Amino acid sequence: MTDTPIPPPPLLAARGLSFARNEEAVFGPLDFAVDAGEALLVRGDNGAGKTTLLRVLAGLLRAERGEVDIDGHRAGHHDRSRAIAYLGHLPALKADLTALENLRFLCGLQGQRSRQTLEGAMNIVGLSGYEDALSRQLSAGQKKRLSLARLWLSPAPLWLLDEPYANLDLDGIHLVNRMISAHLREGGAALVTTHGAYAAPPVRTRELVLGGGDA
């Protein structure tokens, strides 16, 4: 008799997850799961709650109700900081450090994916030559690219990407999709918020629509 292998738990699972501000519902209750190797596109109009959902999942805001599991275990603070890389609307960069110093600082805080160098990540995101530029001197798109380099260097399997295409030119949009595809091929997963105009990571993708029911 052969044992049927038990499938691994989803990388991320949310059950009955809701958030309210001043007793007014922002989203939920939501039920969804993301497996390793999958992307979840979080769509919705302006104000639908996409950013709020990612911030709740990252542990930056407290849910009103519901549960979040990572790798089949209730996600505590430590699990979230180990498993999650969060790319917010605004680049989390130190203005008076150079591009390379920013990456070094963030890798010191959050760890570094094995076999990746800071210079290699700068090259992947198209910022070779900007290593010594102060981050405050970078354009909005270059700052986004530097944040993408930090994301690429993170060892966390679960990417929470809030509008990763914002401020990027067409080449940058393709870069984001290539990065997501490569990350998923390596067994990672990604939640990606978008208004829907550009996002098409060419990978296994589920969709969650806020403000209009789950799809």
Ligand SMILES: Nc1ncnc2c1ncn2[C@@H]1O[C@H](COP(=O)(O)OP(=O)(O)OP(=O)(O)O)[C@@H](O)[C@H]1O
């Ligand atoms: N700091 C805050 N204080 C009070 N209300 C907030 C705050 N941040 C967001 N909101 C409200 O919460 C709701 C959800 O906002 P959120 O930023 O999550 O939406 P979103 O779907 O990401 O929107 P967008 O597509 O415009 O970025 C909105 O009604 C917004 O006005």
